[in-house]
Amino acid sequence: MKCTHKTGIVLLWVFFVSHVFAQISGFPAKGDASKYYNDPVIKEKVEKLLSRMTLEEKIGQLTLFAAKGIITGPGESGNIEEFIRKGQCGNIFGTKTVEDVIRLQKIAVEESRLKIPLLFGFDVIHGFKTIFPVNIGISASWDMEEIERFAHVSAEEASAAGLNWTFSPMCDISRDPRWGRVSEGCGEDSYLASHITAAMVKAYQGNDLKADNTILACVKHFIAYGAAEAGRDYNTVDMSERVLRDIYLPPYRAAIDAGAATVMTAFNEYDGIPVTANRFLLKKILREEIGFNGFVVTDFTAINELIPHGIAGDSLQAAQLAIDAGVNVDMVGNVYLFYLKQLVNSGKVSMETIDKLCGEVLKFKYYSGLFDDPFRYCKKQQSTCYYKDEYLESARNMAKKSMVLLQNNNGALPIAKGQKIALIGPFADTTREMLGSWAIAGEPSKTTTFFKGLQMRFGKENVFMEQCCKPDAEIENGFDKALKLAEQSDVILLTLGLPQSWSGEAASLTSIRLPELQTSLLREIKKAGKPIVILLVTARPLDLSQETELADAILVTWNPGTKAGEALADVLSGDYNPSGKLTMTFPRNIGQIPVYYNHKNTGRPVGFQSSSNQKYTSCYLFTPNEPLFPFGYGLSYTTFEYSDIKVKNPVAEEGDTVVVSGYVKNTGKVAGEEVIQLYIRDLIGSVTRPVRELKGFRKIFLQPGESKEVTFLITPDDLSFYRADMTFGQETGEYHVWIGGNSNATLQSEFEIK
Ligand code: GLC
Numbered sequence: 150m151k152c153t154h155k156t157g158i159v160l161l162w163v164f165f166v167s168h169v170f171a172q173i174s175g176f177p178a179k180g181d182a183s184k185y186y187n188d189p190v191i192k193e194k195v196e197k198l199l200s201r202m203t204l205e206e207k208i209g210q211l212t213l214f215a216a217k218g219i220i221t222g223p224g225e226s227g228n229i230e231e232f233i234r235k236g237q238c239g240n241i242f243g244t245k246t247v248e249d250v251i252r253l254q255k256i257a258v259e260e261s262r263l264k265i266p267l268l269f270g271f272d273v274i275h276g277f278k279t280i281f282p283v284n285i286g287i288s289a290s291w292d293m294e295e296i297e298r299f300a301h302v303s304a305e306e307a308s309a310a311g312l313n314w315t316f317s318p319m320c321d322i323s324r325d326p327r328w329g330r331v332s333e334g335c336g337e338d339s340y341l342a343s344h345i346t347a348a349m350v351k352a353y354q355g356n357d358l359k360a361d362n363t364i365l366a367c368v369k370h371f372i373a374y375g376a377a378e379a380g381r382d383y384n385t386v387d388m389s390e391r392v393l394r395d396i397y398l399p400p401y402r403a404a405i406d407a408g409a410a411t412v413m414t415a416f417n418e419y420d421g422i423p424v425t426a427n428r429f430l431l432k433k434i435l436r437e438e439i440g441f442n443g444f445v446v447t448d449f450t451a452i453n454e455l456i457p458h459g460i461a462g463d464s465l466q467a468a469q470l471a472i473d474a475g476v477n478v479d480m481v482g483n484v485y486l487f488y489l490k491q492l493v494n495s496g497k498v499s500m501e502t503i504d505k506l507c508g509e510v511l512k513f514k515y516y517s518g519l520f521d522d523p524f525r526y527c528k529k530q531q532s533t534c535y536y537k538d539e540y541l542e543s544a545r546n547m548a549k550k551s552m553v554l555l556q557n558n559n560g561a562l563p564i565a566k567g568q569k570i571a572l573i574g575p576f577a578d579t580t581r582e583m584l585g586s587w588a589i590a591g592e593p594s595k596t597t598t599f600f601k602g603l604q605m606r607f608g609k610e611n612v613f614m615e616q617c618c619k620p621d622a623e624i625e626n627g628f629d630k631a632l633k634l635a636e637q638s639d640v641i642l643l644t645l646g647l648p649q650s651w652s653g654e655a656a657s658l659t660s661i662r663l664p665e666l667q668t669s670l671l672r673e674i675k676k677a678g679k680p681i682v683i684l685l686v687t688a689r690p691l692d693l694s695q696e697t698e699l700a701d702a703i704l705v706t707w708n709p710g711t712k713a714g715e716a717l718a719d720v721l722s723g724d725y726n727p728s729g730k731l732t733m734t735f736p737r738n739i740g741q742i743p744v745y746y747n748h749k750n751t752g753r754p755v756g757f758q759s760s761s762n763q764k765y766t767s768c769y770l771f772t773p774n775e776p777l778f779p780f781g782y783g784l785s786y787t788t789f790e791y792s793d794i795k796v797k798n799p800v801a802e803e804g805d806t807v808v809v810s811g812y813v814k815n816t817g818k819v820a821g822e823e824v825i826q827l828y829i830r831d832l833i834g835s836v837t838r839p840v841r842e843l844k845g846f847r848k849i850f851l852q853p854g855e856s857k858e859v860t861f862l863i864t865p866d867d868l869s870f871y872r873a874d875m876t877f878g879q880e881t882g883e884y885h886v887w888i889g890g891n892s893n894a895t896l897q898s899e900f901e902i903k
Pocket of ligand 1: 369654
């Protein structure tokens with residue numbers, strides 16, 4: 150975007166662009182989600198239907214069963230068919246084939262009294278059949294177009310299986326890699342995560358929920374599940390309301406502002422009250438402030454868990470607390486099913502409440518077109534709808550764009566043609582591990598392994614493989630065979646990392662180092678004296694402090710999905726120049742956790758003391774504060790230079806959009822993509838402010854020697870936060886602003902809001 154330099158024209162342009170930009174930027178302005186889902190015609194149909202329903206049938210619409218064999222939590226649903234027939238189960242999750250959907254839907258619409266169609270949900274979080282990288286990898290692409298394509302492909306394939314609802318996007322910010330579910334999110338930054346979650350909702354839901362290739366989104370896990378103490382899943386969450394609103398709320402809100410139809414409650418408590426019974430969160434924030442007009446489903450048996458949480462003495466009280474908080478649907482817990490009727494009959498829950506909650510579920514069966522045609526999602530020929538070439542192409546593109554090059558010493562990468570390649574380690578030729586966690590409908594048999602992908606690209610005569618060990622167990626003579634192969638090769642690709650079962654739900658770790666066996670393998674292979682490239686298969690940040698010393702290059706592949714092998718070959722050969730950037734900090738060691746880029750300055754920051762004695766500053770005795778690899782970091786096979794940062798309106802008024810531009814040049818020998826990032830710092834506020842905050846990013850492609858001017862608009866919303874009086878807004882004062890290729894960007898300028 151070019152800018153003119155005549156002040157008057159610029160300011161006029163600024164006003165025009167900021168106004169238009171705010172409307173078309175794709176990042177939803179902080180709107181009122183209550184504008185969604187108010188169709189009066191549907192409202193009337195719902196009311197008519199409610200008037201014909203018994204209390205049991207209404208409670209049935211507030212019940213969600215897991216399909217047979219789906220265990221994503223502690224327990225299974227009972228005899229699904231019987232409850233559907235009686236109208237006492239209105240929603241199912243976990244069916245994997247359209248035949249399953251048709252069978253259950255037929256019972257609902259042919260055998261139940263009112264023939265109300267079922268909603269079918271599923272955890273389609275990084276693909277359904279065509280599996281994309283785990284979500285933390287997807288976020289590392291910073292590529293909004295690819296992200297929309299991934300979500301669109303997910304909706305296409307999931308709907309072809311008869312599904313009309315996905316439990317995605319996961320919007321949980323997390324700063325703690327001990328927590329296994331960082332794999333499912335968008336990293337540590339609210340601004341980036343908000344863009345991603347909003348884009349996913351729009352791509353899942355499209356412009357017409359009745360279309361047979363769109364599915365309802367589900368914003369999860371509301372709220373702050375990623376802040377579980379000690380990174381231990383399901384653990385206590387406790388934080389100030391300010392941190393909740395400034396850091397954790399934005400991605401949920403952006404997704405809801407983008408029109409998300411449903412929200413899932415988190416397992417954790419917040420401020421002493423479990424989310425599933427928390428009226429402050431579910432009524433005041435979600436319904437009143439954000440204007441959410443969809444329905445709320447609990448996470449797996451979360452109502453039942455109010456008992457062990459210690460705020461309900463029994464299921465009857467748990468049901469009361471959840472219904473009073475406005476929870477619509479009980480996932481698998483059967484608490485509503487067995488206790489709501491008693492609460493209504495005893496006058497503790499009004500029929501008006503039941504009608505409201507039930508109506509919010511029924512309306513989406515109208516919006517999805519299921520009343521017009523309950524089998525509308527069951528008509529596509531599944532065999533032709535899965536793994537289409539363009540879907541696989543998208544998965545390959547996303548996988549290669551998600552990979553992050555952390556280190557590349559001595560020109561180890563890219564690998565030149567004709568080199569003899571030794572591919573060694575536990576992930577060298579595995580399919581299932583490539584798919585990562587939450588790939589329930591994925592098919593390992595359809596997955597290209599690293600070994601296969603490299604052979605296809607470099608030729609079988611140049612690629613040799615030794616698995617040599619399991620992720621945490623030796624294979625007899627494995628190391629000897631590996632060393633021998635290494636000695637006969639020109640370059641060694643060492644596939645290290647964590648098994649996919651060590652990430653995702655209920656997969657918390659107290660160490661973020663690689664299994665010692667793998668570090669020993671690295672040391673052993675080092676004896677061969679050849680260049681070593683670590684291919685890191687992981688779904689969370691790891692402590693690579695030893696590996697960086699021992700290896701020449703480190704490429705984070707994440708769990709790259711169905712097209713793992715091709716995407717890896719694209720990157721290692723240089724056919725694709727790696728462009729991924731970390732969306733979560735990689736600590737030096739676990740002792741630094743939580744460590745994240747947008748931290749506060751404290752009253753004694755390092756460097757605060759004028760003397761060289763930094764003892765009485767906020768630091769550790771034997772470890773620097775800086776992480777090993779910061780947020781936003783990732784290398785390329787080329788280099789980029791930033792220059793000439795300019796603030797078009799360095800003295801602006803409250804309400805103005807500040808326009809910042811800069812130049813980025815490809816100063817290397819190969820073309821490549823760069824994620825240009827813009828950070829600000831609010832120097833003085835009514836509350837302490839982060840030392841950096843991401844407020845803009847753009848991914849652009851540059852030929853060698855090419856230079857481009859990039860312009861960012863910093864809106865009043867971007868500068869707003871929860872101030873000392875807990876109102877949301879901006880403040881006057883001075884700001885620093887940086888543009889660069891990671892959160893340590895140095896090209897700086899300033900502006901002031903008067
Ligand atoms: C699980 C997860 C949630 C998932 C749900 C259904 O417990 O917490 O993310 O959507 O159950 O599988």
